[in-house]
Amino acid sequence: MSDHAVSDRPNPLARNPLDMIASAHALQVQMCDAMERIADGLPDEVDRRLCAQVASCLQFDLPLHHHDEEEGLFPLLMKRAKPEDGLDQILARLASEHSSDNDFASEIAEALETLGQGGRPANPEMLGYMLRGFFERYRRHVHWENQLVMPLARLRLTREDLDELQATMNENRRQAS
Structure with a gap:
């Protein structure tokens, strides 16, 4: 058996990309x-480290995840x-959201970065309102994605689709780094 044939086989230890999305x-x-805890603590009881972590998630993880869903x-x-x-309208709405x-998220991340660096919010009430709204x-x-999209994905997508989704997700991560 050649090395090429071995590398073409799917890795049985690889995670299912739907599990990664879940x-x-x-x-x-x-x-x-975490955003709720931050909002509840404003203006004086702010966990700087938590603010920095949430800001990073909002700036990097969230857009990457959205890209995985929309492109893959x-x-x-x-x-x-x-x-x-009935997926047409559901997916169009989710993509719009x-x-x-x-x-x-980008706006909120800026404010949270400031808090994470020891700054104070210019308007704590507005920041709390923004956090809660988000x-x-x-x-x-x-909840919508977990209840409507994920069960259909697990039902409808083939092994080849999952391989394609994994490749898209891998490429998204390569481009993001």
Whole structure:
């Protein structure tokens, strides 16, 4: 058996890309919980390290995850979806939310970076309002994806689709580094 044949076989230890997306969703819920703790502590009881961690997540992890879904998962799902799945409108709405969430997350990340570096918010009430608006909406977003999108992905996507999704996710990470 040649080395080439061995390398072409799927790695049985490789994680299912849908499990990776589900793990990202779980981390995003934790990020929302952290944002709630930050909002509750404003203006005087701020965990600087937590602010820096959430800022990093908002700037890097969230856009990368959205890219994985929009460039990898959503197109594959549209290819495999059946009319009764009703995915067209669901995926269009989720993609639209990704765009506005990325913009909003960028604004919040700037304020959290300032807090993480020991600064004080110019307007703590406004920052608290922004944090609450974001995490409440984002929790709903993740819930939708977990309840509607992920079960259909597990039902409809083929092994080849999962390999393609994994390749897309790997490429996204290569480009992000």
